[in-house]
Amino acid sequence: MSGAIGVIGAGAWGTALAQVAATNGHEVRLWARDAALVAAINATHENAAYLPGVPLSPHIRATGDLAWVAEAAANLIVTPAQAMRAVLALLPANGQPLVVCSKGIEAGTHLLMSEVAHDQHPLSPVMVLSGPTFAHEVARGLPTAVTLAGADDVARAALALAIAAPHFRPYASSDVIGAEIGGAVKNVLAIACGVVDGAGLGQNARAALIARGFAEMTRFGLAKGARAETLAGMSGLGDLVLTCSSTASRNFSLGVGIGRGEAAADLLANRRTVAEGAFTAPVLLEAAQAAGVEMPITAAVCRLLDGGDVRAVVGDLLARPLKDEV
Numbered sequence: 001m002s003g004a005i006g007v008i009g010a011g012a013w014g015t016a017l018a019q020v021a022a023t024n025g026h027e028v029r030l031w032a033r034d035a036a037l038v039a040a041i042n043a044t045h046e047n048a049a050y051l052p053g054v055p056l057s058p059h060i061r062a063t064g065d066l067a068w069v070a071e072a073a074a075n076l077i078v079t080p081a082q083a084m085r086a087v088l089a090l091l092p093a094n095g096q097p098l099v100v101c102s103k104g105i106e107a108g109t110h111l112l113m114s115e116v117a118h119d120q121h122p123l124s125p126v127m128v129l130s131g132p133t134f135a136h137e138v139a140r141g142l143p144t145a146v147t148l149a150g151a152d153d154v155a156r157a158a159l160a161l162a163i164a165a166p167h168f169r170p171y172a173s174s175d176v177i178g179a180e181i182g183g184a185v186k187n188v189l190a191i192a193c194g195v196v197d198g199a200g201l202g203q204n205a206r207a208a209l210i211a212r213g214f215a216e217m218t219r220f221g222l223a224k225g226a227r228a229e230t231l232a233g234m235s236g237l238g239d240l241v242l243t244c245s246s247t248a249s250r251n252f253s254l255g256v257g258i259g260r261g262e263a264a265a266d267l268l269a270n271r272r273t274v275a276e277g278a279f280t281a282p283v284l285l286e287a288a289q290a291a292g293v294e295m296p297i298t299a300a301v302c303r304l305l306d307g308g309d310v311r312a313v314v315g316d317l318l319a320r321p322l323k324d325e326v
């Protein structure tokens with residue numbers, strides 16, 4: 001793939017991906033909706049608001065002009081999930097490949113982000129880039145592997161070559177739904193693991209939540225047409241383990257606060273960066289109920305986000321009737 005690469009969304013992850021795309025010498029057009037952020041990035045070659053302390057490549061140019069970004073050879077979409085449809089509606093449709101890098105499910109429609117992208121840009125090949133990827137590590141050049149999923153083999157191979165770098169290794173997949181469901185569901189489960197940490201419930205409980213959470217992810221994924229091996233790969237289990245293990249995760253950190261007894265509404269009101277699991281949880285629960293899939297951990301996270309008492313919610317989760325593991 002020759003030519004510029006567009007990145008839409010200049011938060012931590014969009015900026016880190018811009019840095020990856022610039023590694024191979026591509027001109028990178030990084031779109032932000034906030035004019036002050038655009039000016040600051042271009043003046044300082046740093047995104048101090050969302051990815052502080054990382055000197056950005058001179059190949060990256062921030063912009064507020066979506067038409068200029070749309071002329072690039074491919075566009076990586078990295079807005080918060082619930083904002084994606086509105087931003088894509090403003091993006092000129094050139095049939096350019098679109099790469100969904102956000103993790104979530106659209107409220108109201110229950111659509112995955114790739115489905116939203118296809119709705120808005122039916123002529124574009126749509127891909128999904130997902131995996132265990134803390135932005136600050138990727139931006140610093142630490143080794144990272146991702147799943148790059150897409151049905152169009154040619155577009156996917158071209159994009160993989162364009163973004164692969166010595167520290168950044170994309171693995172190809174044709175399972176778009178599986179790659180997306182892993183990333184969306186793990187954010188909800190990371191909140192649950194953070195609650196365990198904040199409430200001091202111990203490492204056994206955290207490991208049990210990861211294992212039972214993976215069972216939930218798998219049940220939901222299979223019901224939606226995902227492949228089991230994708231859910232067990234980087235975009236599913238890999239990302240689940242990462243996000244459930246570290247306060248570097250915004251979702252895990254949100255859970256820690258809830259587990260310590262802080263009100264979820266206050267924690268969310270005081271955030272500047274996005275914790276997608278808080279938006280995904282109620283949508284995921286609705287989608288699971290519609291599909292007839294039981295997701296007790298997701299339901300528990302929803303109760304906690306609605307202000308439920310931690311001890312009561314955990315007690316109810318543990319008091320469910322005994323059942324077979326599989």
Ligand SMILES: NC(=O)c1ccc[n+]([C@@H]2O[C@H](COP(=O)([O-])OP(=O)(O)OC[C@H]3O[C@@H](n4cnc5c(N)ncnc54)[C@H](O)[C@@H]3O)[C@@H](O)[C@H]2O)c1
Nearest residue numbers: 010011012013014079081083102103133134135273274276
């Ligand atoms: N940070 C990570 O390590 C990471 C890694 C992989 C995937 N992701 C996913 O990428 C997506 C973006 O995350 P992030 O970490 O870059 O978020 P962030 O919180 O760092 O930044 C969010 C960005 O979106 C902008 N924004 C907010 N509302 C908007 C709107 N309505 N329209 C357009 N722009 C808007 C903000 O101004 C900001 O620039 C999320 O879905 C997240 O789950 C993040």
Ligand SMILES: O=P(O)(O)OC[C@H](O)CO
Nearest residue numbers: 131132133134249250251
């Ligand atoms: O900080 P989080 O919880 O949004 O997680 C970031 C990435 O999704 C990790 O892969």
